[in-house]
Amino acid sequence: MEKDGEPSTIDHQLSTIWAALAQVPDPEIPVVSIVDMGMVRDVQIDGERVSVTFTPTFSGCPALHVIRQSIEDAVRALGVQDVEVRSTLTPPWTTDWINADARERLRQYGIAPPAPAGEGLITLEAEPTRCPRCGSFDVNLTASFGSTLCKRLYVCGSCKEPFEGFKSV
Amino acid sequence: MSAALNESQREALIRKLTALADDEIILAHRDGEWTGHAPILEEDIALANIAQDELGHALLYLGLRSELDGSDPDRVAMFRKAAEYTNTRLVELPKGDWATTMVRQFLYDAYEALWLEAAAQSTYAPLAEVAQKALREEKFHLQHTALWVERLALGTEESQRRTQKALEELWPYTAQLFQTVEGEAELVEAGILPDIAAVRVRWEALMVRHLQDKCALRMSREAFPGPSRENHTEHLAPLLATMQKVAREVPNAEVW
Numbered sequence: 152m153e154k155d156g157e158p159s160t161i162d163h164q165l166s167t168i169w170a171a172l173a174q175v176p177d178p179e180i181p182v183v184s185i186v187d188m189g190m191v192r193d194v195q196i197d198g199e200r201v202s203v204t205f206t207p208t209f210s211g212c213p214a215l216h217v218i219r220q221s222i223e224d225a226v227r228a229l230g231v232q233d234v235e236v237r238s239t240l241t242p243p244w245t246t247d248w249i250n251a252d253a254r255e256r257l258r259q260y261g262i263a264p265p266a267p268a269g270e271g272l273i274t275l276e277a278e279p280t281r282c283p284r285c286g287s288f289d290v291n292l293t294a295s296f297g298s299t300l301c302k303r304l305y306v307c308g309s310c311k312e313p314f315e316g317f318k319s320v
Numbered sequence: 321m322s323a324a325l326n327e328s329q330r331e332a333l334i335r336k337l338t339a340l341a342d343d344e345i346i347l348a349h350r351d352g353e354w355t356g357h358a359p360i361l362e363e364d365i366a367l368a369n370i371a372q373d374e375l376g377h378a379l380l381y382l383g384l385r386s387e388l389d390g391s392d393p394d395r396v397a398m399f400r401k402a403a404e405y406t407n408t409r410l411v412e413l414p415k416g417d418w419a420t421t422m423v424r425q426f427l428y429d430a431y432e433a434l435w436l437e438a439a440a441q442s443t444y445a446p447l448a449e450v451a452q453k454a455l456r457e458e459k460f461h462l463q464h465t466a467l468w469v470e471r472l473a474l475g476t477e478e479s480q481r482r483t484q485k486a487l488e489e490l491w492p493y494t495a496q497l498f499q500t501v502e503g504e505a506e507l508v509e510a511g512i513l514p515d516i517a518a519v520r521v522r523w524e525a526l527m528v529r530h531l532q533d534k535c536a537l538r539m540s541r542e543a544f545p546g547p548s549r550e551n552h553t554e555h556l557a558p559l560l561a562t563m564q565k566v567a568r569e570v571p572n573a574e575v576w
Contacts, residue, residue: 210453211376240380240449243456268456294362295464296369300457304362320456 168194168201171225178214178221179299182260185218189248192239200233201226206244208320209300246320258283262302263316280316282307290316325444329510330388332503333444335406336513337385338396339501339549342407344378345397346556347371347428349563350415359418366464370425373457377432380450387446398567402557406501406549410493412556419472419482424490426465427527431497433458434522438514447512466530473535487537495543498523 172194173186185191185205193204203222207215219236226234246265249257254264266278280303282290287309294304302315325333351371358364382393411428415421436458439451472483498520507513531537566573 209373209376209457210380211372211374211457213372240453241445243449243453245456294366295460295467296362296366298365300369300372303460318460 164196165194167229168196168203168226168231171229172203172222175218175221175225178217179212179301180257180260180262182256183249183253185222187250187253187256189250190218190244191222199231200235201231202235202237204237204239206239206242208244212300244320246317249317257317261314263305263314265317265319268319278319280305282310282312283314283316284312285310325388325512328503329507329512332501332507333512334385334388335501336504336507337381337388339406341378341381341385341396342405342549343411343428343497344374344381345563346405346407346559347411347425348374348378349559350411350413351421351425353415354421367421370461370464373461376457377454380454384446384450394567398564399571400560402552402560403550405552405556405560407552407556408493408496408549409546409551409553410490410496412553412559413490413493414555416486417482419479420486420490422465422468422472423483423486425461426469426530427490427494428497429458429462429465430526430530431494431519431523433462434519434526435514435516438519441511442513443511469530470535473531473537483535484537487531487539488541491539491541492543493546496546496549499545499549501549 169186169191172191173184175185177183177185177188177190188208190205190208191203192206193202195202195204203226205218205222207218215238219238222236223234245268247268249265257264261283263280263283266280279288280290280292281288282305285307287307289308290305291308292303293306293313297304297315301318301320303318304313305316306313348371351367351374354367355364358367378397379393382391382396385391385396386393410424413420413424416424433455436451436455440448440455442448442451469483472479474480498516500516504513504516508515528539532539
């Protein structure tokens with residue numbers, strides 16, 4: 152069985168698993184998937200066992216248990232019996248991993264996508280944010296904490312719309 | 321990458337991780353006491369968010385502790401008595417008025433952010449990972465509370481008076497944040513923990529810049545090193561009684 156066809160079967164299985172995970176929505180922002188968010192770090196197939204490594208977005212995120220279970224369910228739905236879901240903190244999750252397509256979907260959904268996170272972590276100033284509706288930078292931060300840990304609240308000075316902005320982490 | 325720990329390093333690191341987690345748990349509880357009582361809805365939500373983050377950090381620290389001694393983070397948090405807790409007195413003081421809550425949170429957030437920034441360089445890889453993770457969240461707390469302290473200090477006569485009073489009452493307690501636990505020096509030597517004295521120098525510079533220069537508050541009081549982290553005010557026991565009530569009544573509850 153150690154023929155040329157073997158690796159391509161594995162590749163095929165891997166891409167099937169990734170495709171299934173790409174259908175798992177972020178429980179708090181269902182317009183993007185956990186793959187879009189850059190949360191799925193690695194998928195490994197070892198014989199009958201599938202191991203998925205994911206990285207939590209916020210350490211106190213109440214959706215972590217749901218995400219872990221959703222990953223397991225998605226892989227099991229492909230007929231895999233032995234599923235292991237691991238979490239890792241290395242490297243720490245950053246909003247820079249949210250892919251371009253997902254950023255655009257966030258914007259259309261009314262959530263300002265995160266600005267580049269960069270390395271200067273300790274600063275007393277908030278990062279610049281653009282109104283997802285009219286594109287203006289004339290926005291006011293009204294609350295640093297929103298309905299979920301990952302978002303802040305703004306009002307646009309130009310089109311007057313209130314909106315949520317993804318924190319740049 | 322992570323250096324193997326000898327026995328005394330392991331014990332000291334367990335003590336330090338527990339102290340770090342205890343500060344986060346107790347402060348999160350005090351913040352949570354504002355739920356439904358904050359001056360405006362946004363702040364109700366903000367403090368609940370901050371409390372949630374701090375509990376997340378506590379869980380990270382207790383997760384590291386668990387790797388060292390096999391302890392269960394939930395049991396550590398919910399089944400110890402006041403005398404076994406090693407949080408600082410600063411975080412267990414009653415929540416007070418809004419100015420007290422914001423000043424305390426600012427003093428603590430700045431300390432936490434600077435400590436985490438230093439700890440992100442730890443030679444003990446699991447701690448460096450946790451610090452890098454938590455630091456990304458902590459900056460939002462610091463931005464939030466720095467703004468509130470400024471707003472209150474430069475606001476009305478009443479808000480200025482309350483903010484000044486809060487700072488005077490809380491400042492002496494900050495020294496305890498910079499006390500070392502037993503065996504900490506050895507961990508600093510090995511590059512496992514940051515030198516807390518160096519963190520303090522940076523913290524004090526930030527305090528002067530924000531509280532005195534920007535917010536025009538008087539920083540007149542000295543911070544005296546208090547008793548060790550095992551000694552508490554009379555406020556901790558009632559806090560734990562409330563916080564641990566459900567866990568103790570239904571010790572085997574798992575999913576709810």
